[in-house]
Amino acid sequence: MTNTVSSPAAKPALEGLDGLAREPFSRRGFVMTGLITGFTLATTVVHGQAIKTDSAGLEAGDVMIPTSDGQMPAYRAMPAGAGPFPIVLVIEEIFGVHEYLKDTCRRLAKLGYCAIAPEIYARQGDLTKMTDIQQIVSQVISKKPDAELLSDLDATAKWAATSSKGDAAKLGVTGFCRGGRAVWLYAAHNPSVKASVAWYGPLGGSRTDIQPKTAADVAADIKAPVLGLYGGADTGIPVTDVEKQRDTAKAAGKTVEIVIYPDTPHAFHADYRPSYRKQPAEDGWARMLAWFKTYGVA
Incomplete structure (x- = not known):
C-alpha cells in the first residue's frame, strides 16, 4: 500500500549532504575511544525525548568494531541470553550516535534483535x-567515501555475527535521514541483507569522486526489499x-513499498526534536517490524 500526497516543489534543504567536494583526510589507524554520551551539540533545539527505553534484560553499551584500518566505535543492544539474534544495523543521521539512536537500538533489542549503530x-x-x-x-559528511561507508557496514554486520551472538542469515538495516540514504546504497551493495527500511532518506543531490551515486541512482539495483517512509511536507525531499x-x-x-505521510515533515521519527510526529512515527515503526518479519529478518 502506498499513501501519496502532492507537495510543492522545494529546493532540497539537504541536497549538499549527497556529495560535496573531496578533501584529504587521514585514513589509517583511526580510533575514537568513546561515543556521544548525550545529544550532540548540533541538535540545537532539543525537546524532552518522547520514548525512553531502559536496558533491563538487555546487554547494551558501547563496543568497538574492527575495520580494515582501525577500530570503529558503535553502540549495541541485544537481549541477554545465548542467541543467535536477528541483526539490525541502525544507521545514524548526521548528528552522531547519540541517545536517540541508542534508545532506538534498545527498542529493537527488547523485541529480540541484536541492534547495532556504528559511528x-x-x-x-x-x-x-x-x-x-x-x-x-x-567537514564531516562530505568527506565520507561511500565505499568506506559500505565497508564499515559490512564490518559491523560481520562483527555482529561472529562476536555478538547475531544471526548472519537474518540481517536487516534501517536508517534515518542521511542514514536513510545509506540504507538505499547498502540494499544495492550487500546481497545478504534480507530487508531494509529507509526513514526519509535523501534521494537526489550532487555526485563527487568519493560519493559517486545518489540513492536515486541505485533504485534499480537494490538486492533487498526496501520500505521507504517519507513525509509529505518534507521540504527537502519532494x-x-x-x-x-x-x-x-x-x-x-x-520489491519496494513507499509510504508517504500527509502533512508530515522531515525527521518525523526523531522524538527528541520538534519535527516528531507521534502517529506517523508509530505507524512507520509498526510497518518496519512487519517488513522485517515478512522478509526474513525477524
Whole structure:
C-alpha cells in the first residue's frame, strides 16, 4: 500500500549532504575511544525525548568494531541470553550516535534483535564538538567515501555475527535521514541483507569522486526489499522524487513499498526534536517490524 500526497516543489534543504567536494583526510589507524554520551551539540533545539527505553534484560553499551584500518566505535543492544539474534544495523543521521539512536537500538533489542549503530563518521570528525550544520556537512559528511561507508557496514554486520551472538542469515538495516540514504546504497551493495527500511532518506543531490551515486541512482539495483517512509511536507525531499524512486525500482522488478505521510515533515521519527510526529512515527515503526518479519529478518 502506498499513501501519496502532492507537495510543492522545494529546493532540497539537504541536497549538499549527497556529495560535496573531496578533501584529504587521514585514513589509517583511526580510533575514537568513546561515543556521544548525550545529544550532540548540533541538535540545537532539543525537546524532552518522547520514548525512553531502559536496558533491563538487555546487554547494551558501547563496543568497538574492527575495520580494515582501525577500530570503529558503535553502540549495541541485544537481549541477554545465548542467541543467535536477528541483526539490525541502525544507521545514524548526521548528528552522531547519540541517545536517540541508542534508545532506538534498545527498542529493537527488547523485541529480540541484536541492534547495532556504528559511528560511521569517526574517521572524519568528532560530531560532539560541532554545533553548525554547515560545518558538519563540509567537514564531516562530505568527506565520507561511500565505499568506506559500505565497508564499515559490512564490518559491523560481520562483527555482529561472529562476536555478538547475531544471526548472519537474518540481517536487516534501517536508517534515518542521511542514514536513510545509506540504507538505499547498502540494499544495492550487500546481497545478504534480507530487508531494509529507509526513514526519509535523501534521494537526489550532487555526485563527487568519493560519493559517486545518489540513492536515486541505485533504485534499480537494490538486492533487498526496501520500505521507504517519507513525509509529505518534507521540504527537502519532494514527493515526486519519492514516487519516481518507487517507480524506477518496481520497473526493474524490485520489491519496494513507499509510504508517504500527509502533512508530515522531515525527521518525523526523531522524538527528541520538534519535527516528531507521534502517529506517523508509530505507524512507520509498526510497518518496519512487519517488513522485517515478512522478509526474513525477524
